[in-house]
Amino acid sequence: MTRVFGRPAALADVPTHYCPGCTHGIIHRLVAEAIDEAGVLDRAVGVAPVGCSVLAYNYFNCDMQQAAHGRAPAVATGIKRARPECVVFSYQGDGDLASIGTAEIIHAAARGERITVIFVNNAIYGMTGGQMAPTTLVGQKTTTSPRGRDAALAGYPVRMAELLAALESPAYIARVSVHNPANINRAKRAIQKAFEVQIKDQGFGFVEVLSSCPTNWGLAPIEALKWVEEHMIPYYPLGEFKTVEGAG
Amino acid sequence: MSERLLMKGNEAVGEAAIRAGCRLFFGYPITPQNEIPEYMSRRLPEVGGVFLQAESEIAAINMVYGAAGAGARVMTSSSSPGISLKMEGISYIAGAELPCVIVNMVRGGPGLGGIQPAQSDYFQATKGGGHGDYRMLVLAPASVQEMADCTADAFELADKYRNPVMVLGDGALGQMMEPVTFSKPPVSVSELPPKPWATTGARGRAPNIVNSLHLENEELEKLNLRLEAKYRRMKSEDVRAEVIDCDDADVILVAYGTMSRVCRSAANMARSAGLRVGIVRPITLFPFPSEILSELAKKGVPFLVVELSLGQMVEDVKLAVNGASPVQFYGRTGGFLPTPKEILARMESVLKDRSQAPCGAVPER
Ligand SMILES: Cc1ncc(C[n+]2csc(CCOP(=O)(O)OP(=O)(O)O)c2C)c(N)n1
Ligand code: SF4
Numbered sequence: 001m002t003r004v005f006g007r008p009a010a011l012a013d014v015p016t017h018y019c020p021g022c023t024h025g026i027i028h029r030l031v032a033e034a035i036d037e038a039g040v041l042d043r044a045v046g047v048a049p050v051g052c053s054v055l056a057y058n059y060f061n062c063d064m065q066q067a068a069h070g071r072a073p074a075v076a077t078g079i080k081r082a083r084p085e086c087v088v089f090s091y092q093g094d095g096d097l098a099s100i101g102t103a104e105i106i107h108a109a110a111r112g113e114r115i116t117v118i119f120v121n122n123a124i125y126g127m128t129g130g131q132m133a134p135t136t137l138v139g140q141k142t143t144t145s146p147r148g149r150d151a152a153l154a155g156y157p158v159r160m161a162e163l164l165a166a167l168e169s170p171a172y173i174a175r176v177s178v179h180n181p182a183n184i185n186r187a188k189r190a191i192q193k194a195f196e197v198q199i200k201d202q203g204f205g206f207v208e209v210l211s212s213c214p215t216n217w218g219l220a221p222i223e224a225l226k227w228v229e230e231h232m233i234p235y236y237p238l239g240e241f242k243t244v245e246g247a248g
Numbered sequence: 249m250s251e252r253l254l255m256k257g258n259e260a261v262g263e264a265a266i267r268a269g270c271r272l273f274f275g276y277p278i279t280p281q282n283e284i285p286e287y288m289s290r291r292l293p294e295v296g297g298v299f300l301q302a303e304s305e306i307a308a309i310n311m312v313y314g315a316a317g318a319g320a321r322v323m324t325s326s327s328s329p330g331i332s333l334k335m336e337g338i339s340y341i342a343g344a345e346l347p348c349v350i351v352n353m354v355r356g357g358p359g360l361g362g363i364q365p366a367q368s369d370y371f372q373a374t375k376g377g378g379h380g381d382y383r384m385l386v387l388a389p390a391s392v393q394e395m396a397d398c399t400a401d402a403f404e405l406a407d408k409y410r411n412p413v414m415v416l417g418d419g420a421l422g423q424m425m426e427p428v429t430f431s432k433p434p435v436s437v438s439e440l441p442p443k444p445w446a447t448t449g450a451r452g453r454a455p456n457i458v459n460s461l462h463l464e465n466e467e468l469e470k471l472n473l474r475l476e477a478k479y480r481r482m483k484s485e486d487v488r489a490e491v492i493d494c495d496d497a498d499v500i501l502v503a504y505g506t507m508s509r510v511c512r513s514a515a516n517m518a519r520s521a522g523l524r525v526g527i528v529r530p531i532t533l534f535p536f537p538s539e540i541l542s543e544l545a546k547k548g549v550p551f552l553v554v555e556l557s558l559g560q561m562v563e564d565v566k567l568a569v570n571g572a573s574p575v576q577f578y579g580r581t582g583g584f585l586p587t588p589k590e591i592l593a594r595m596e597s598v599l600k601d602r603s604q605a606p607c608g609a610v611p612e613r
Contacts, residue, residue, distance in 0.1 A: 042449055042450055043451065044450075045448075045449065047314070055461075057457045057459055061455060062455055063447035063448065063450050063455050063456045063457070064447065064455065064456075064459075065447055065457070066457070066458065066459040066460065066461055067314075068310060068336055068340050071307070071310035074302070074308075074310035075317070076314060077307075077311050077314060078274065078312060078313060078314025078322070079314040079318045080314075081272055081311070081314075081315060082272055082314070082320035083318045083320075083448055083449070086448070086449050103304055103306070103307065104303070106303075107303035107307065
């Protein structure tokens, strides 16, 4: 019997704490597969954020550091500058990366740090119980925008991929989604490229992944995936915003 | 084969760090410590190291966290407002038990304060500063030579304890030029003891995790108790102070850093006026030389604590003395340095008070 599906070596064999139907799990798997397929598990160092994925340091089967809220790109910079031979990645939520950590992500990208950033955009603060994020859609109800996000009060959601693509240094910037198998395959390819530009010393790699939070959106898992497609993608267009010659 | 060089204090810090095997520096400009990052930006590339100007002090300290977690000898420097920004990161570094060196060339505060020398960050440096039950080991040099020596020692102590170590100076020490001797041969980075806990890539071993999160009560308390044991070990093994002429003193001055230099001149002046003056100069501010002070206090000799603040270290002196002898305080702020004359006048009034009031009943100021 041939084995056609198994756990990637880069994913630890432990139960995760994610809610049923949460797509953090799928994204973990894609990152792990990319690490496996690049053959860099024994030189990979990951940085876990503050957010629902804080315990990612238990889930990835490689060396890991846990960073202060928003500071993962700075921590990853420190690791990479100390150990250029390591393949360094951060895994961050939207509160972490697009709110408290905007300075760190913009400047890591502007320096062209040889790191790979996986940015999980679920349009909400998951871990703290569903507050408004910088990525929350206009009209979207959260515990701190109970009448829906009001653009007059809170402005418009931040499109990080486009913002970073405006910089000169980054080598690879893409936005993908994991709400159905076709998109999961595209997401996988993008994550691979974001690692490849690091491994080939071409520059900074960044993938924004649209992700669901059924728990705090108050939707069943299938409904939540539909919500990604119907509400998030129209505001957050998918695609590659920046690539370098020979990337991937 | 030691070299004697004429250097600014800030440059001596940079050179000493490089000789101690520091190959990474992350910083952000702020007066009065700019010569440190400037020196590092010039020198580090010459020795295969990395100087990176971070986007903020917050980013800089988190780069230090990453590099320290990856096993490197790493340093950052700043001055008071920038050190405040680093406090969250320092708390994480202490929690994750990472060795690193942080230099604070203190300027007056609060707020933006001024750029003149001050010692008003004593509390922040020695009592935690950031959140949670943690301490930094704090070294307070008083000369350019000691800036170099303390910086070199800071790296050894940081590795010994897996703990952040702060070198606490001020603008005067940073700017003054004095001869420095680098007597020890430079550390060979490749010969430093391995750090098997560092995130260097999990090749042939289980993954390493650098972390300060402990959601189980038992786990967090275990960490807190382990840290406490470490701080107790610092107190028993690494207290440093200079004790001068205290045996038969009529009065003992307690001062550190820049202030201790002025106290020396005041003591000399006093001696020629027939007064016997001793000096205790703490070199480690944490661990504090409490036992040295409590021993001296047994004789009932009065202490005069002099600081460039309105009274911070004096609290630790009082805790050490514990009422056994009178403790008085004199301090100036705003960038003013007490003159030897002012200190002499205070000493005379301490002695006058002493002849009038019984032990422990001495008025405060
Ligand atoms: C300095 C600081 N501020 C606030 C918090 C509280 N906090 C924990 S997780 C979080 C938000 C996480 O949201 P996000 O980054 O979107 O990730 P998600 O949980 O949705 O995956 C916040 C604000 C913290 N831990 N540290
Ligand atoms: S709260 Fe939301 S983001 Fe967090 S694990 Fe649950 S579903 Fe996922």
